[in-house]
Amino acid sequence: MTTITRRELLLQGSACIVGFSWLGSVPQAHAQTAPQPARGALPLNQLDSFLALQKDGSLVIYSGKVDLGTGHRIAIRQMVGEELSLPVSRIEMIEGDSALTPNQGPTAGSSGVMRGGVELRQAAASMREGLFALAAQRFGTSAAALTLENGRIASSDGRSIDAVELSGGQPLRLPMNAKAPLKSPSRYTQVGQSLPRPDIPAKVTGRHVYVHDFALPGLLHARIVRPPTLGATLQSVDESSVSHLPGVQVVRMKNFLAVASADEWAAVRGARELKAQWNGGEALTSHEGVIDWMRKGPFAADEDLVNKGDATRVDALHDAPDLLKSTYYWPLQSHASMGPSCAVADVRTDGATVWTASQASHRLVGACAAALGLDAAKVRTIYLDGAGCYGMNGHDDASVEAAMLSKALGKPVRVQWSREEELGWDPKGPPQLLELSARLTPGGRVDAWFTEMWLPRATANLAWIPLLSPAAAGLQQPTGQSTGLISQNGDPPYGTGAVRVRVHWIDGSPLRPSNIRAPGKVGNCFAVESFVDELAARAKADPIAFRLQDLANPRGREVIERLARLMQWRARASPSPDLGKASPARGRGMAYVHYKHSETLVAMGTEVEVDRSTGAVRVLRVACVQDCGLMINPNAVRAQVEGNIVQTLSRTLYEETTFDRSRVTSVDWARYPLLRFPEVPSLDVELVQRIDQPPLGAGEAAAAPVPAALANAIFDATGARLRTVPFTRERVKALLA
């Protein structure tokens, strides 16, 4: 039996189906899950893995990548609908279900449209080509004489037929054709339109079903009891301490401890009131000790990532009398999701189903199977929306915890993390330390540049990020760590003559790391684009003119030049000529990124006020010009840019995960503050539409230049340079003192 046929069986009611209808998500869970047919991965070279024409002429998209609140649901429909000339209202979409969708990789790295969408678009083009071949055969005409509109294929001689009549509503059994011709951009009617997202009406009226809202008959609510110290050993548990709470059961597996009850409040109180004795644990470096730790190692390796131009000029920097050298630091940060992580699992002897908000539901299958001791073919993961996670937060942990507990208790289990767990135990964005050196030519250009980075090293080929509870329970796990690609964009995006980027890879990390939005690029661009500003100031040059003199990329020049117009930028060197005169001090700054040196181009500008007496920074305005190639849905792209700006202002101004020798201490919104409404600046976003270019990512790039644009504006206002994030009042005040 082919995998496609198995999927059809699953869809015909043998198991749980969660589809996403046009007006919101309508999960239909059939509790009496029949034994699931064994399955293998849906093949990526078959178009039936991605698309299925229905008997009513509508289309189902099977997307391995998921909508994380980004507009993926509408953009993918537009890309596919465009190729098949089908309106988005006739397209359904199933996302991130490991049994129904092909594994297109995790939804990360701004790849949803750029790779996932492009793949689905090619599937749609393959489908059109296949339908035309069938119709040409039927009509005895050439495929060139055929057109497709709203599910009907017409021949130039006037005959026509419904596409579904050709396929009979059956899988087409055609290979993906990487060369199937794509529609000409000049004929686009859907791509490039700001169609509304299908999920927003249900989200705004409280009907959208998040993983937090999903329930099954007989469900038990569980809470995990975390140790007081990272890595502590559980000595004893006094179950009688929760015997007064209705239906509370205690589950212990070595150092994994949890409570569960059919009554959620009983589980909440159970986790609070359960008496347990813990011993020992790991000694952490506190957050104040991270920079020292990074300088000391242990180091896994040194690596030169970039060596460009005359190496002797970089070597000569070492003892150049006019050397400029600065150190930048980006701290550990939490994903800080608004909804603490949650998952639901139903584990039976013949198989397991896990409802998850993981960004990597396919990869999660392996982690669940390992924790359950089941064959991966017996585990199905189904994506449901969570709270925006912006990298791997606790969703994967919660998913495996729900599976472990469902197996132990023999019932469906919902695990809901607390606020303290989410901020304390989610894997953290890793710290970054950068030391930058450069000197100028007599003409005021960069002669040589050296970036030295200290970064936690990601483990090669890690099957999945080690999870908390399997480790606590003594279950086998991969060893190693993951960080996302954090070493990119460590070199300036300009035609600087001689450049070296060297990274000192550190073994381990102060807390378990994972990818966080625009991994590493936010910290690296903060350092690089702040340092470019330092060099411009030394050259007494206007920061924009200084950048443009060595920027050849015409698309890069365009976003910067448009930003200058948007901001009515007056060419002059920083700091501001009003330095010391105005109160509060006012300044402007900008930064530029060519994401990964190959993707989206962004120019970002800020205008700020700094109160010298309190150290308070007020961001008045942020202006941004972005070119991410072809925009499928410009308003959805705009939302991503706005989100990148506001979220990264928050990360830059306020956010650092703090910890002492035993545990994370920034575990609520008072100790891990986010930017609030009164601090939201006015936003001016200009988007460049490149209708004939490939689509690039929009989910991350605009985050990268925000911190430097802000630091550069603060320098312009005050003449003082912030090189450590977050820019708290205390830090700014101390710098200005």
Added chain:
Amino acid sequence: MTRYRLTVNGTEQQVEAWDGDMPLLYALRNALGLHAVKFGCGLGQCGACTVLVDGQPQRSCLLRLADAVDRQIVTAEGLGTPEKPHPVQAAFIAEQAAQCGYCTNGMVMSSVALLAGNPKPTREQTQAALAGNLCRCGSHDRVLKAVSRASGQGKAP
């Protein structure tokens, strides 16, 4: 088990609970299936669980069930539906003022309460009124525009 009489979205409801100290949030979500109300922190710090109690926005994660008896409680479900949204919800849809949407419930409820007392708020007044509502996705600017739209002032500058 004790029975608590609540008025939710205009309908009288009986909720059984073993602990009157249980936050209203759990009664709404689990006993009444009103999932618009989101658990965000349980500390009254984020606003995701906001409901209107006698017209005032309150954090249902802190309000004891026993203290909610005989009060008029409104959740986002009680305001409108996807097909017939409340004017504030319609403005959120028009401005596409949500990303993940987890915090949106609180944004909507706080905005409804704001507009009830101040039908034409300035951007600054709206910012102040929503200061206790956190959002991670950075949808703030769109939320401000949605409130402006709902107040009949068109798009905020």
